[in-house]
Amino acid sequence: MMARSLWLRVAILGGLSGLALSTPARSQNADGGVATSTSQPYIEVSQVLTAELTPGDDVLTFTQVAAGIDTTVRGKNSAASVSVRYERNFGYGDAVDSDTISGLARGSLALVPRAVTFEAGALASRARIDGGGGVSSNPLIAEDSTSEIYSVYAGPTLATRAGAFDLTASAFVGYNRIETNDALINDEGEVLDVFDESVTYSGQVRAGTRAGDGLPVGIGVGAGAFQEDVDTLDQRVRDLYVRGDVTIPISDSFAVVGGVGYEDVEVSSRDALRDENGDPIVGDDGRFVTDAASPRQIAFDVDGLIWDVGVQWRPSRRTSLTATVGRRYDSTTYYGNFSYVPDRRSAIAINVYDGLTGFGGALSNSLSGVSADFGATRNALTGDFTGLVTGEEGATELGVLGSTRSSAFRGRGGVISYQRTIGRLNAALAAGYDRRTFVGAEGTVLEDIDGLRDESYYVIGSLSSDVGRSGGLTTNAYINWFTSEVSNSDLTAYGASAAYSRLLTGRLSARAAVAVDYFDSEFSEEDFAAASALVGLRLDF
Numbered sequence: 291m292m293a294r295s296l297w298l299r300v301a302i303l304g305g306l307s308g309l310a311l312s313t314p315a316r317s318q319n320a321d322g323g324v325a326t327s328t329s330q331p332y333i334e335v336s337q338v339l340t341a342e343l344t345p346g347d348d349v350l351t352f353t354q355v356a357a358g359i360d361t362t363v364r365g366k367n368s369a370a371s372v373s374v375r376y377e378r379n380f381g382y383g384d385a386v387d388s389d390t391i392s393g394l395a396r397g398s399l400a401l402v403p404r405a406v407t408f409e410a411g412a413l414a415s416r417a418r419i420d421g422g423g424g425v426s427s428n429p430l431i432a433e434d435s436t437s438e439i440y441s442v443y444a445g446p447t448l449a450t451r452a453g454a455f456d457l458t459a460s461a462f463v464g465y466n467r468i469e470t471n472d473a474l475i476n477d478e479g480e481v482l483d484v485f486d487e488s489v490t491y492s493g494q495v496r497a498g499t500r501a502g503d504g505l506p507v508g509i510g511v512g513a514g515a516f517q518e519d520v521d522t523l524d525q526r527v528r529d530l531y532v533r534g535d536v537t538i539p540i541s542d543s544f545a546v547v548g549g550v551g552y553e554d555v556e557v558s559s560r561d562a563l564r565d566e567n568g569d570p571i572v573g574d575d576g577r578f579v580t581d582a583a584s585p586r587q588i589a590f591d592v593d594g595l596i597w598d599v600g601v602q603w604r605p606s607r608r609t610s611l612t613a614t615v616g617r618r619y620d621s622t623t624y625y626g627n628f629s630y631v632p633d634r635r636s637a638i639a640i641n642v643y644d645g646l647t648g649f650g651g652a653l654s655n656s657l658s659g660v661s662a663d664f665g666a667t668r669n670a671l672t673g674d675f676t677g678l679v680t681g682e683e684g685a686t687e688l689g690v691l692g693s694t695r696s697s698a699f700r701g702r703g704g705v706i707s708y709q710r711t712i713g714r715l716n717a718a719l720a721a722g723y724d725r726r727t728f729v730g731a732e733g734t735v736l737e738d739i740d741g742l743r744d745e746s747y748y749v750i751g752s753l754s755s756d757v758g759r760s761g762g763l764t765t766n767a768y769i770n771w772f773t774s775e776v777s778n779s780d781l782t783a784y785g786a787s788a789a790y791s792r793l794l795t796g797r798l799s800a801r802a803a804v805a806v807d808y809f810d811s812e813f814s815e816e817d818f819a820a821a822s823a824l825v826g827l828r829l830d831f
Contacts, residue, residue, distance in 0.1 A: 329361040336801065336826025338379070338671075345816035350385040354378070354826070356673060358393075362663060367404065369662035370397030374414075375673050390416055390438070392675045394666045394688070396657070401446070409462075410444040411657045415675045418783075418809070419470065419484065419694055437470040437694075441653045443490070454503045456510075457496070462658070464490040466650030468694060470576065483736075485696045486577050488520040488650035501539045508537035518651040522696035523580050523736065525559040527648055531596065543606075547614070548599040555619060555646060557590035557698045561734040570735045577696070578735055587731035589698070589740065590646070592620045600626065608632060619646060619700060631682070635711040639686060642704040646729075649694060652701055656688050667718060667752045670764045670789035671805040671824050678720055678750045685709040685718040692724045693744035695776065697736050699726040714756040721749045728776065742775040760793035779812040789824075797830045 334356040342348045358375030374393030381387050395412045419437050443464030450457050467487040498510025516529040533551025540546060562570035562578040571579045598616025603609075613626035628640040645655070661681035669676055677688045685707035693699075705722035724746045730736030748771070754764040769784035785807035793799045803824040810817045 327361060327363040329359065331357075331359040331831045332828055333357045334673075334801070334826055334828045336824050338822065338824045340820060340822045343819040343821060345818065348384070351382045352379040352385055353382075354824070355380075358673070360666075363397075364663065365400075367400035367407070368398060370399075371395070371662060371664050372397075373666035373668075373675070375668070377673060388436075390674070392416060392668075392673065394660070394664070394675060394679065396660045396662050396664060398662050405448065405450040407447045407449070408444070409447055409658070411442070411660065413439070413441040413653070413657055413675075413688065415439045415677065417468075417694075419468075437468055437484075439468050439653070441466045441650070441657055443654050443658060454499050455497050456500065459493075459495040461493040462491070462654075464492075464650070464654040464657075466490070466653050468649075483522070483578065483696050483739075484576065484694050485649040486521045486575070488518050488648050490516070490518045490651050490654050492516045492654075498535070501537055501545075507539070510535045510537075516647075516651070518648045518698075520559075520648045520650065520696060520698065522577055523559045523562060523734065524582070524586070525648065525696070525698055526557070526586075527646060527651065527698045528554075528556050529646065530554045533596065537602070543604055545602045546599070547602055548597070549616075550595070550597045552594065553596045553618065554593040555590065556588065556592075557646070557729045557731075558586045558588050559698075559731050559734055559736060560584045560586055587734050589729045589731035589734075589736070594620075598623070618644075636709065637682070637685075638706075638708050640704065640706045641686065644700070644702045646698065646700045648698045649696070652692075653688075659686075660688065667750075667766065669805070670766050670787035671803040671822055672787075676750060676752070676766060676768065678718060678752060680709050680718045685720050687720045687722055687748065687750055692746045693726050693772075693774070695726075695728065695739075695744070697728045697730055697739055699728045699744075701726050716754045717752070719749070719751040723747050739776050744772070744774045744776060747771040757790070762791045764789045764791075781812070782808075782810040784808055791828065794827075799828050799830070801826050801828055 334354070336354040338352040338354050340350045354377060356375060356377040360373045361371070363370045372393070372395040374391070374395065376389070376391050378389045379387060391414045393412070393414050397411070398407050398409045400407050415438070417437050417439055441464065443462050445460065445462035448457065448459040465487070468485050470484055492515065494512060494514035496510055496512030499505060499508055501508040511534045513532040516527070518527040520526070531551055531553040533549050535547065535549035538546045561581050561584040563581040564570055573579045596616065596618050598614045598618070600612065600614030603611040608631045609629070611626070611628045615622065615624050617623065623644045624642060625644050626642050629637070631637045645652070647655070660679055663682060665680040667676050667678040667680065668674060679686055679688055687705055701724065703722060703724035705720060707718070707720040709718040726744045728739045728742055730738065730740035748769065750768045752764070752766045754762070757763050765786065765788040767786040770782070772781040774780075785805065787803060787805035789801060789803035791799045791801045801824065805822045808817065808819045
């Protein structure tokens, strides 16, 4: 376990840093264009104090050493953004040493200009997992309940035109993992089934015509596949489909769209290894031990006709709307998105989703939707990635919040975000709802959670501004409400942080930061609250 953890951290740190450092500030692109980039590597040395306010009164101190880089590269047909940070905390007294990698990377490279592109993304984030299964993206330094979330994906995409046909295709492979320091066990001695790791595969191909290219309507035909292999209990989510679609233009900016096809969706798993009393066996890592000899059990199996109908509205390059209703997974489904970018200083975005995956598949899908020109919001004190991402089309929450159970689920919800720049002031806000209805096979240890739900409501915000010629202020705040039918518990987590920096010389600056966090969980007998403070120096290169 430790060897795999070390390998994973080294791979992610090396990959993110390599991408960040491999592109010079101004270079010749493979497609003949000139690439421009902004790059800000840095190191920080700080002294941190964390005081537990309730239920105890422990005070811990750390010396923190951190190194990171924030960079954006943009070319004619290629782009990439990387924000990665490595942090080492040296504890004093009862404080425990710790190290953390947090970051986000998203990039695309044109292999064949205007035709074939290679895309990749990576995420490394810390989280605090509650005993009831809820997760907060703002853990404390060296906290026992801190877990680390990793996700990477990569693959080629095709977008070209052959005669009257638009041809698109993609193929991606992803890997996702949650690492926990200790097994999470409730007061009754029951193990919380936390996601471990999974591998995802996805691909799609489509050929279609545009309205006016020989026909007054646009038509298309496509096929796709998705599979997630979850390590826990050898769970497998498989989705195969074929469909045809039509686009009927009503005006230059408005169209009615619809599609019909066939889909085969199956979720299956094996049972846990059991002892002589019939109780499931749990390994040293706190996860169920899979009985490899047990037969595969079907948890969800639906095949047949699928359809959807909706509208597309694009009155300008700054405004777009897609809204769809249909039939999928043997029930009604709704999904769509809206974006409004009135100017370069502000953006509003709404996304409504519905899909059947595991935790890893949901995280991979969220990561692939991040713009290759993003801004990662970090905790003002710890430097951890908060999950809030800004981009040209608005801010969004990346998907690190919500339930962390290993079981496959149908996830439905939505996110609304707003970002605004006013002079030196930059603000971003995202609010969302996520509902996960779990799927468990009869005759397995997951049978009892079949049909039960975990729900999350959350709000994340950030505000930053220059203060005078040499100062800067950054603030972050979050609140997360989580309720679970599985563990019959609720969690409320909220907190805020603020940091002030002041330039001392050309590249050296002083920093001071404070943070307050509060967790109210029905899983625990007492609430938890803590305050932290930091003073330090930062050197930019």
